Amino acid sequence: MGRYLIRRLLTGLFTLWGLGTVLFVLLRYFPGGPFDDEVALRPEIRALLEEKYHIHEAGFQAYLRYWSQVLQGDFGTSLHYAEQSVSRVIASGFQATLALSLSGLIAALVFGLLWGTLPHLSYLWSRPARAFSQLGLSLPTLFLGPLLLWLLCFRFEVFPIRVDGSVFSYVLPVFLIAFRPSMTLGRLLDVRLRHIRREDYIRTLEALGSHPRRLIWRWSLKNALPVYVGSVPGLAAGLLSGSLLVETLFSIQGLGFQFTQSLLNRDWTLALGLTLFFGVLLIGFQIVADAVLMWLDPRVKIQ
C-alpha cells in the first residue's frame, strides 16, 4: 500500500506539472492580455506595466522563472488587484471557501445517508422518499439558489440576504452547496442497498426475524460504505466548483468568487495560481480517498 501511495503521489505531481505547463502556454499565447481592455493607456505606460509584470519576457525563460517562483510558494502578482500577490489573495479567500466546502461536505454526507437509507427504513416512506429524490435531482442550483434567496431572504426574511459571518447566515449557502451532492449520494447509496438486500446473508437474517432497522444500520450499511467513500473525491471536487455559484449568489469573497472574477478580468496570473491550487486540492483528495478505500476494503485494487 505504501508503494502504491508513493506512485500515486508521483503521478499526481506529474499531473500538476502538466497542468501548469499546458495552462501557462495557453495563457501566454492566447489573445486578450490584461491590459488590452484598458481604455486610454498611453503606450509608454503600457510598456512600463508590461515590463513590470514580465509580459514580454522570452517564453521559456518566463516559464522557468514561473516554476522556480511557484516552488518557493510564490504564484506571482495579481494583474488586477494593485500590488496583491496571488498567494495573499488565495490565503484571504481560502478561509471562507474552506468553511463553506467543509460544512457542505459534512452536510452532504449526512443528508446523503438520510436520503439513501430512508427508502429502506420504512415501507411507508420509501415511495415519497424516492419521488423526492427524483424531484431534487432535477432542481439545478442555478434555479434553486435564486429561488430560495427570493423566498427565504427577501419574501419571508428568514435568513439575512448577505452572509455577515454569523453561523445563521451560513445556513442557506451550506444547504445550497450540499443539496445536489447529497441527492446524488443518496441515490448511489439507495441503489447499492437495494443490491445488498438481495444477498443471501441479508435474506437469512431477514428470515431469522431481524428487525429491518437493525438490518440496515448494522449489516447492510457496512458493505455499502465503500461506494460512499469512493464518491467523496468527486464530491469534494464538485463542492469546490459548486461553491463558485453559491459564492457568486451570496457575494461571499471566497476562492470561487475570486476565480470567476479573475477569469472575467483576464487576470491570468491569479487564474493560473488558483487553478494550480484547486489542482493540488483535488489530486490530494483523490489520493486520500483511495487510501481510505483500501483501508476499508483490502480487496480493492486500484490501478
Next chain:
Amino acid sequence: MRPLVLKIYTAMILLLGLASFALWAGMTPMTRLDLVLAAPSWAHPFGTDSLGRDLLVRVLQGLFLSWAVGLTAAVVSLAIGTVLGFWAGYVKGAVDSTLMRLMEIMSSVPQLVFVTLLVLFFRPWAEVNSLSRVLFLALAIALVHWMTFARLTRTLVLQVSNEPFIEGALAIGATPLRIFWTHVRPHVWPLLRQGFFANLPSFLLFEGFLSFLGFGLQPPDVSLGTLLQEGWKSFSVAPHLLLAPGLVLFATLFYFQLAFAPNEETQGRLGVNRGRREDLA
C-alpha cells in the same frame, strides 16, 4: 412512472421544443414600454420583462438556444470521446497512457478555465451571428467534456478487444476502421447511447451555468442561463422573471430524470452521478 404518462410528457416536451423553434426562427417579442414588468395575465401568461417583452416567448426562445447549445455540445463531445476512446483502447501502449494522462489533467481542474480560454480563442470566428455564437460555445463546451465518453468507450473497447472475433477479423486483414464499425460498435453502442442521454441534461445545465456567470451566451442572445441571471438580478422587483425560466428548466430536467436516468446496473459504469459536472450547476 407509468408509460402512458411518460408518453404524454414526451409529447409535451416535443411540442414545447417545436414551439420554441418556431418562435426562435420567426418571432421577436415586441418592446412595449407601457407593459414593463407586468405580472402574469391571460394576455401574457408568464408576464413581461423590463422592456415589456412577452416572457413566454422569450423563455421558449431561450429554451431553444439552450437546447441548441446543449445538444450540439453533447453530440460533438460524444464524437470526440468515441474516437479518442477507441484509439486509446485499441492501440494501447503509449497512446493509451498519454491520453489517460491528458484526461486526468483535464479533469483535475475546474472546467471553467478551459472553457473561458476556448471562448476567448474562438471569439474572432464566433462574433458573426447568433448561430455561430451558439456553435462555437457548444464546441468549447464539448472540448472540455469529452472525457466521460472517452473513458466509457475505452473501457468497453478494452473488454471487447481481446475477443476471438476481433483476432479473426485482424487475421483476415480488416482495417481498424472496419473493426471499429462492424465489430466493436455493436458492443459499445448500447451503453454509449444510454450514457449520452443520461449526460445530456448536464450539458444543458453547463450552458446555463456559463451564461449565468457571464461566460457563455450574453444578451441579445437569450438562453435559459441569461434569463435566469436576469431573474436573479431582479427578483426583488418582479419574481416572475426568475420563476418562469426556472420552472421551464426544472420541467425539462425532470423529464430527463424520468425518461433517461440510467438504471441500477448501468449507473456506475456510465460515469454519471460521480459528482463534478452534475453537481456544478
